[in-house]
Structure formats: structure tokens, C-alpha cells
Amino acid sequence: MKIQRMGEREFIALMAALTASTALGIDVMLPALGEIRAAFGLAPDSTTVSWAVTLYLFGLGVAQLLFGPLADRFGRKPALWLGLALYALGATGAALAPSLEFLLVSRLLWGIGAASPRAIALTIVRDRHVGDRMARVLALVMTVFMIAPILGPGIGELLLLSGSWRWVFGFSVVTAVVLSLWLLRLEETLDPRHRLTLDLRRLGAAFRAVVAQRSTLGYGLALAWALSAFLAYLAGSELLFDDVYGRSSQFALLFGVGAAVMAVAALSSTRTIKALGARTVLHRAVACYIAVAAVLAAASLLAGGAPTFWLWWALLTGLNALHVIIVPICNSLAMVPMGEIAGTASAVIGAFSMIVGSLLASLTNRFLLDSVTPLSLGYLGYGALAAACIGWAGRQRLAMTGAPAG
Template identity: 45%
Template sequence: MSTDTAPTHVGGRGGEQRIGQRELLTLISALMALMALGIDLMLPAFDDIRVAFDLGEASPRTGQVITVFFLGLAVSQLVYGPLADRFGRKPILYVGIGIYLVGAVGSALAPTFELLLLSRFVWGVGAAGARVVATAIVRDRFEGGAMAKAMSQIMAVFMLVPVLAPTLGTGIIAILPWRGVFWFCVVWAIVIGLWSLRLRETLDPAHRRPLRFGPMWNGYAEVTRTPVTFGYTIATVFLQGVFTTYLASSELLISDVFGRRAQFPFIFGLVAVLFGLGALINGRIVVRLGVHRLVNRVYAILIPLVTLSVVVSVSAGGTPNFWLFMPLLGLTLASFMFLMPNLNTAALEPVGHLAGTASALSGAARMGGGAVLGTIVSAQVSDSTTPFSIGVAVLCLGSWLSVLVVRRRSPRLAVDHLTSATPTSPTGAVIG
């Protein structure tokens, strides 16, 4: 039986149920979408948020609605990881969904901008639970190239959210008050929570770790002492910084710098389509080329792209031609779909016995560092694309240099062993 249809037995109410590989990957994508919806559905509401909280026209402070969410994602993953390795994936998933609901409801009811930011932070804390569990489940079930392929399939479905969310958010605001975007996320979280009852616990009992400071510290220390894991995580921090900068600045750039406010949902969605295409293509070619070889080739394209974007922006005085600048930006961001899943895969490969802890630490570093870097860069963006372009170029260069350092310290990566692997069950048995 193929890995796309091989069923696994899943406990649930009313007896034992069966969930196939496709449903498993779709469910994990939906769990990840809890995070994406909490980000992208908000973007069309930025103008209403400025008015509701008297922030001033074209205020960049609305970007904080995104960055504090990422900070909540970052700090809480350090807690979720050890908990998921001790108590299992499902209990921690339900804790995360519960906190997610508290943050979303709090955001919907927040009377001040400060309380909105606090609720958004709590919301991010809840979303982190789903993110850690989803990533850990993938590592529980897959290895090597099969894991990279699974992550790409998940990301392809996951990227449908940024395609649809701004348009969906615009539609919600056209019918309901702008806070309706928050209530939509509440409903989505409840639906996904009920669906996840079909999911079986994937943590191998032999891999359960005691919830004591010593083992937790040792686990985190082992992850940070693993050169590939540490170095590739740093590389993804820089890439996440670019992604956070784009999310926080896209509405301002498209609406104010390029004067295309009415087209924002469609332009944002089109860029997200490139994300999805990149993820789909990556899933098809990573097994043939191998993770490390593919990463090398993508950086060889990415660095010239971001350099060209800087030249285009500076030469146009910060207001370049829309039809030149946006395709360059779209291709730059799409290339991340060939980098993020593969760098994550390579980072987790040496520490599979610490999947929850490693996923938490790498995710915390990526989200936290990316939020800080994104806040610094996006705060410089107002009526020009030049600060944005320079910031993106510097961050991409930092990511590339991080990978080069890892390669110099680990020459064995020249032999790419992450090409193909057979997916395994939580107990290590071959699926299908």
C-alpha cells in the first residue's frame, strides 16, 4: 500500500478509528494553519485598527499586532517542547488550543490597543502549542528525505491560508465589524480541536523524557551542541526575520508606497501562491537532489535576487516600478519554500530522539529572533522600499553565511544522506 493511503489506527470516541496518511498530513496542515490564520487574517483589518485605537493614518504600530504574536510563539515553545516529550503530543495540543481560544477571544473584546497586544501575545502562546506538536508528529512519523517531502506537502496546504486569508478577512469585514476576523479564528480553533480527536498519540513511550530541570537542560544543551542543528537553526532565524518583516510591512508597502490599497488582498494572495508552488516543487525534487545540494542551489539564486532588489529600489529613489519590484520580492519569498523545510529537516535529523525539545528550541529561536529582526527592519519602513530591500538583503546574506559556517565545520555534509527515507510509524515500523 502506498504511503499516501496507508492507514494508521487512531484512538477516538466510539472505539478505534483509522486515519490515512493524507488525512494525517491535512490535519497537521490545519494545525499549522491555526498559526497562519492568526497572522494573515488580521492584515485587512489594519486600517480599522488604526481608527479604532486612534493610532494615526499609516501608523506602522499595527505591525506590532504581528510581532507580539511571533514573540508569544517564540517564548512558549521552550515550555511546550519538554511537555510534549514528557506527556505526549495530544495533551499538549489541547492545552495549546485552549490558550489559543483565550487569546483570540481576548483580542476580539480588547478595549485598548495595549490589551489587544497582550491578547495577541497570549494568542501566539496558544498557537505555539499546535506548531510544536505538529512538527514533532512529523518527526515522529518520518525520517530523512521522506520527512522533507512530508513537510513540503504540509507547507503546500498550509500556504493556501495566506492565499485566502486576506480576501477572507476583507469579506468578513465587509459583512461584520472588523473584530469578526478574531471570532472566525475562534470557530476555526474549535473545529480543528474536534477533528484532532481522531489523531493517535505518536510519541514512542521509549522516548518519553522526565520533566525535571536536569534532563530538560541536558536536552537543550545537546541540541545547541549539535553543530548542524544549531547552525541551520540560526540560518532559519534570518529567513524568519525576512518573513516577519514582509508580514509587518506588506500592507504599508502595497497600500501606501505603491498606492494599491484596494488590490492588497489579491497581491498578497498572489505572493502566497508562489509560496505554495515552491513548496510543491520542493517536495518533488528534494528526494532526488538531496537536502544539502538543493539548499546550495537555492542560495545561489537567492543572493543575486535580493541584491538586484536593492539596486532596483535605490536607483528608483525608494519608489520602484511595481511590476519590477514585486515579482523580485515574490521570487525571493518563494525561494524560502526551498530553504525553510529543508533546513528544518537537516537541523532535526541528528536529534530525532529529542524531537519535541529540538523542535521547541529551534522554533523558539526562529520565531523570537525573527520577530526581533523583523521589528527592527519593519520599523524603518514608511514611504520607501529602500529600507525594506536593504534589510531583506542583509538578513538573507546572514542566513547564507550561517549555512557556510556549518558546512566548513561539518565537511561530511558534502555527502548528502538526506535524499530518501521510508516513513516510519511511532514505534519505528515501516508504514505501508
């Protein structure tokens, strides 16, 4: 029986679900960090367990360099299925881990598998759309994607009530299986004319093409800086809620509320992009980001590292809402000239931004000892660097044209 072609709404939902699977690898486990510390004999305020997040992000970044070329050679779907298999294997290892070391190795493997949907979902969107249309589709994907951090911690809490922290990791095995089956409904989007060989010279030329294109490089660098602050928030927010404010019981709820605000921002940006254009929206969002980050940094410094909780949370939520407007537009602008090497280009951009972001986030989180100031300064500093890169990339004007789906 022939499977009916996937419609645009289902396509967006699938791309969002694939992208969300990378976030679920972190969000679902956040409420379980306390139990994991206790299970392996760590102090309640130990940051050692944050390596479970850092190694996942590192694998997520590095392995995109593998899956991008594989997607350009064998097709988008085979590369996705391979990644989801590794995703499930890593989640299984984490669920059954007899030691902290085994858990961390499993998290690295899990992150390697997660690199496939992270890189290839963007590639598939680029196969079907370009320019402002791509930016709007990515914003819609981001809207649905934000369901993951809304539901993730809540799902984690429910699983903890039903069983142990190991159940939290087992949930992700089920997620990988469901996504693998859903992929059967998606038609292969790689144009046979663009199928590339796994030749080192050809791969080297593709990497050089990405770096040599000023707009792609500039917006890719901006993504790296923007992700540095956001990933630091993901890895360190649970600790700040508990150590600085003593509100660990409210973490899952407020994390979800913040994600809901981000989803509304992403959805609203689709109409704004249609009305004003991607570049105009990007520049205005970046300007607002810098202004809010400056207020957050000043409030943190003046309060000795512990500003009023609701002020801190509101400013941070606003910054993260602007983040989900900035990131899809940077991604789409970076990918505009990369149509024939979309898989490799998406991998290079994603790998670089994720590796730099996870390493800088880890560095930032080393200083999160009873103070929110390091995170606040990170948002301001990394945001300023992202703004500089966007300004540099924007000097090369690119034609932003629509492309029909197909």
C-alpha cells in the same frame, strides 16, 4: 466506536492545518489593520498597530520552549490541546478588546497558544519520518499551509464586509475548535520509551545537545535569519502597498497571488528533493535567493526607495517562493539527529528562530517610511547570513536515511 487510523494524506493535511493556524493568526487580520487604527484613534499611517503582529510573534517564539518539553513529557496531543485552548482564549480577548492595550495583551496570549501547533506539528512529522522523506513531507505540508495566506486576507475582507474587525478575530476561535476536534483522529506519536520527565537538569541537557550539534545549530541559525526578512514582509507589506504605491485596494488579491506562487514552489520542491537530495536543492535555492535579493536591493536603491511596483512585487514574490523551499529543508536537516528529544529540539529551534526573526523584523519595519529599501536590504543581508550558516552547518555530513511511518 474505534476511530479509523489516519491515512498519510489526512495526516499531511492536519499537520498543514495546525501549522497554518499560526499564520492565520496574522494573515486574516491584515485587511483589518486600517479599521483597528481608526477604532483606537490612531493615525492612518501609524505603525503602532504593528505591535499586534510583533507581540503575537514574540509569544509564538518564546512559548515554544514551554510546549516542546510538555510534548516530550505528556504526549503530543495533550500539549496541542492546551495550546489550542490558549489560542482560542487569546482570539476571544482580541475580539472583545475594549482598548488597544487589552488587544495587545490578548495578541500576546494568542501567540503563546499558537506556539503549540507551531512546535509540535514539526515534532509529530519527525516522529514519523526522517531525512529526505521528512523534507518532502514538510514541503507538502508547506504547500497546503500556503492556503492560509491565499485565503486569509480574503476571509478577512469578507468578514469586514459582513461585520466589524472584531469578527476577524472571532473567526480564529472557530478555527481552534475545529482543529481540537480533528485531533481526535490522530494517534499519539510519542514513543513511550522516549517519554521524558520535566526535570530541569534533563531539560538543560537537552538544550545543550541541540546547541552542541553543529548541524542542528547551523540550520537553526539559518532559519532565524531567513524568517527575519519574511516576517518583516508579513508585518509591513500592507503599509508599503498603501504608503509607497497607493495600492491598498489590491493588497488582499496580490498577497493571495504571491502565496499561490509560494505553494507551487513548495509542491515542486518535493519532486526536486526526491531527484537531487535535500542538500543539493537547498544550496541551489540559497544561491538563487542571494542573486534575486541583490537585484531587489539594487533596484530599490537606484529608484530612491520606490522601484516600479510590478518589478518590486515580482522580485519579492520570487524571494518568498525560494523562502518556502529553504525553510522546510533547514528544519528537516536540523532535526535529523534529534529523534529522542524531538519535542524539545523542535521547541528550541522554533523559539530561537521566531524570537530573533520577530525582533529583527520589528527593527526593520521601524524604517519603512515611504520606502521599500529597508525591506529589500533586509532580504539581502539576512539572506547572506542564512547562506553563511548553511555553509557552516553543511560541513558536518549527516546520514540522510529514510524511516518508515509509524
